[in-house]
Amino acid sequence: MCALGIQGPALIVAGKSAAGLLSQTWRTSLDETGIAHAVHAFGGECSVAEIGRVKAAAQQAQARVIVGAGGGKALDTARAVAADLGLAFVSCPTVASSDAPCSALSVVYTEEGVVHEYRIFGRNPDLVLVDTQVIARSPPRLLVAGMGDALATWFEAKTCFDGNVRNMRGGASTQSAVSLAELCYRTLLNDGADALRAVQMQVVTPSLERLVEANTLLSGLGFESSGLAAAHAIHNGLTAAPATHAFFHGEKVAFGVLVQLVLEGKPSSLVHQVLEFSTEMGLPVTLADIGLGDASSDTLNQVAARGTAKGETIHNEPFEVSPGMVFDAIRAADATGRAWKGNC
Numbered sequence: 001m002c003a004l005g006i007q008g009p010a011l012i013v014a015g016k017s018a019a020g021l022l023s024q025t026w027r028t029s030l031d032e033t034g035i036a037h038a039v040h041a042f043g044g045e046c047s048v049a050e051i052g053r054v055k056a057a058a059q060q061a062q063a064r065v066i067v068g069a070g071g072g073k074a075l076d077t078a079r080a081v082a083a084d085l086g087l088a089f090v091s092c093p094t095v096a097s098s099d100a101p102c103s104a105l106s107v108v109y110t111e112e113g114v115v116h117e118y119r120i121f122g123r124n125p126d127l128v129l130v131d132t133q134v135i136a137r138s139p140p141r142l143l144v145a146g147m148g149d150a151l152a153t154w155f156e157a158k159t160c161f162d163g164n165v166r167n168m169r170g171g172a173s174t175q176s177a178v179s180l181a182e183l184c185y186r187t188l189l190n191d192g193a194d195a196l197r198a199v200q201m202q203v204v205t206p207s208l209e210r211l212v213e214a215n216t217l218l219s220g221l222g223f224e225s226s227g228l229a230a231a232h233a234i235h236n237g238l239t240a241a242p243a244t245h246a247f248f249h250g251e252k253v254a255f256g257v258l259v260q261l262v263l264e265g266k267p268s269s270l271v272h273q274v275l276e277f278s279t280e281m282g283l284p285v286t287l288a289d290i291g292l293g294d295a296s297s298d299t300l301n302q303v304a305a306r307g308t309a310k311g312e313t314i315h316n317e318p319f320e321v322s323p324g325m326v327f328d329a330i331r332a333a334d335a336t337g338r339a340w341k342g343n344c
């Protein structure tokens with residue numbers, strides 16, 4: 001950190017398992033470099049209240065840098081605090097479960113776990129530190145969830161690029177961003193299965209290294225520099241149904257990808273490629289897979305209404321999207337997923 005001009009004291013916002021895994025490492029490495037540090041145990045939700053608590057802890061510790069360690073929500077909370085207080089931010093993901101680590105965006109939830117707002121800050125992290133030895137010891141389901149998040153990147157980026165819409169920073173998309181998004185998708189298809197086996201065995205392999213790069217860096221650059229479309233809006237809609245709260249961001253996003261492909265009328269060959277990948281990895285392809293097997297029409301209407309709310313990225317699609325269209329696409333994606341599973 002010193003080489004980058006980052007100075008202490010540091011406040012580390014750490015999830016439970018991150019603290020368990022890394023406390024000793026922090027003590028040794030930060031003490032060695034003379035950086036004082038305090039640890040704030042992350043409360044579990046990136047909410048307005050938790051951001052407030054971390055802010056108070058940062059002020060008490062007179063922190064000059066905020067380090068986020070853990071999953072996406074811990075990182076998003078730490079990022080929001082660093083931005084609000086004008087401090088440096090170090091992102092230290094201990095799982096590759098989403099593309100949060102490299103971005104300048106925090107997704108803020110209500111205490112009940114419903115998406116409340118996106119906060120986009122002026123700068124990306126000062127440092128992103130990923131240790132694949134640590135990722136290899138994380139639960140395989142979290143790596144798979146990260147693949148679900150990364151699965152959306154290419155499809156959403158392409159939709160935004162083709163539609164010439166503004167990216168997450170309000171700028172134009174670039175060829176390089178779309179190329180990285182495509183590389184992200186190709187890496188998932190090529191390395192996903194091997195990387196999953198590596199994490200199941202808790203070992204580091206070249207496939208795992210590439211896959212972690214896809215989940216973390218390629219997906220992060222791809223979505224931020226090209227944009228989001230229907231898949232993430234569907235995810236946000238799904239959070240309105242409490243039954244989905246037991247599922248990770250990337251798991252809901254993976255189902256959102258299928259809904260986007262149906263909504264866009266993509267050829268069945270492409271839908272089947274995604275279904276094949278998702279079922280092989282264990283990502284959700286049906287409503288039942290995300291806790292909505294017996295969801296009523298009312299529930300799905302609420303999901304569709306939330307997913308098409310004003311300002312949602314579903315409006316980056318190149319046609320007008322109504323709640324009714326989303327309701328139908330969800331039902332159709334679910335039926336396609338069930339048929340696919342039935343034939344497997």
Ligand SMILES: [Zn+2]
Nearest residue numbers: 098099149253
């Ligand atoms: Zn995401």
